[in-house]
Amino acid sequence: MKTFETIQTELRAGTTTCERLTGEYLGTIEAGSGLNAFLSVFSEKAVAQARLVDRKLADGTAGKLAGMVVSIKDVICVKDERVTCGSKILEQFISPYNATVVDRLVAEDAIIVGKNNMDEFAMGSSTENSAYGRVKLVQDETRVPGGSSGGSAVAVRAGMATVSLGSDTGGSIRQPASFTGVVGLKPTYGRVSRFGLVAFASSFDSIGSLALTTRDCAQVLNVIAGHDERDSTSAKIPVPDFTSALDKNVIGLRVGIPKEYFGEGLDPDVRTAVEKSIDTLKKNGATVEEVSLPHTEYTIATYYILATAEASSNLARYDGARYGYRAKKARDLAGMYTASRSEGFGSEVKRRIMLGTYVLSAGYYDAYYRKGQKVRRLIQQDFLKAFDSVDCLITPTAPTTAFKAGEKVDDPLTMYLSDIYTTSANLAGIPGISVPFGKDHQGLPIGVQILGRQFDEATILKVADFLESAS
């Protein structure tokens, strides 16, 4: 397994080439196909791109990501390739364009190697909800890799890609990063263009990266961040060089510990690891203080009201008329819509559409949806207040380590509670990163989450990089 830094060193020293590297990654993907982390592999195109990048390296015209082999969660469009979203309803869909993030990666000479398996439409916390079968945890195949970007996390952990792009609507990058033992960054809402990301909940969705190191996540963010006229919600805020923040210096950094994130339901091994990470920061010159985010207990309820409402609206487009699966049996238009959707969507997606439709329906809109929007403001205000006195917050990423496959599939509410520490960042629109820090008594990875102010990814990357080198 190689970090991008190692790859760059080897390319400079001439001990490898992009073509050889790409061949190695493709070999690992093939050998690990039982993990089910990939839905499509671009063998020929990747090798052709690698040869092109080798020529550019020889000419001295190569971009910043030359030699980085990237896989993409199958919810982000790559031109002329399938984008299934882990759903039967998009099984045959070929994207007519590239997502902005893909354009930007390729412009800097990254090599796109394939698309990763995921929970259907990014709805899930275990990557068991894919129409193409579940993804298995590398360390123990009877367990789940987290979700919904489970395929991305496993691809990076197993050496099938240097970096993977995922999406995070309520924790879908950070929680699988935690379960698999990789770094997962969810940038600030609006930092990265969503053009070409298939929509789940538009006011929550963020594209980010999973990698072996924080530095690799920072390098990718340098390239994918910034305003895009094709996404009007992408922010017109300057993009710094995020790698310059990685100075291994936390002296004077003010770290907040939200007490509500250490309550009931937190696994004791996870608690111990997170406390150890806090001690490490303290010993190295950071100041640590307890803070309160009083509305924490309402985050899961608020998130699932608002995110399902947005999803029910976004997923109305899958009607079998213009693209996607069309049921054969329908005699009229309305019947075609209903049959196509009912046959094409899986059960978790249908459950969320139902819930979202319910909370938006006449008579319930004020009680649920509008109430949820109000509580969302209270949750955001909690963070604003906390960030008056501290520079970042340290929390567990998930309440437990990777759980067994099948353990929570029949109990949606229990599954939703595995997002308890991650949804708040999406509700507040702030950035968050999960970094591996220690293991539990079974040897399974534990992730520490660092949350920061809006558009201050630099601080959370700095802290993650520090903890990574101390763990």
Added chain:
Amino acid sequence: MSVTIQDVEHIAELARLEFTEEEKGKLTAQLNSILAYMEQLNKLDTSAIEPLSHVIELSNVFREDVMKPGLATEDALKNAPAKTEQFFKVPKVIGDR
């Protein structure tokens, strides 16, 4: 508030979904348990709070009103389950009633 099978049937119709009787029963129970969990928001007095619909509060974002090439008809039709030369083809809009 408690969801009944009839409510599930009504919501399914709005969402253009259909379920078997068994699925309806299961869904009714699951929605009730999830909605009961959501009821906890009622503990909060939010009468003086403005709803938050967007986390980075942008005002309208405009661009210059100039023509640009879009997706070509041919490309837009590539993924169509049924099509004619220039149009998406769908079953009859009005049923057999």
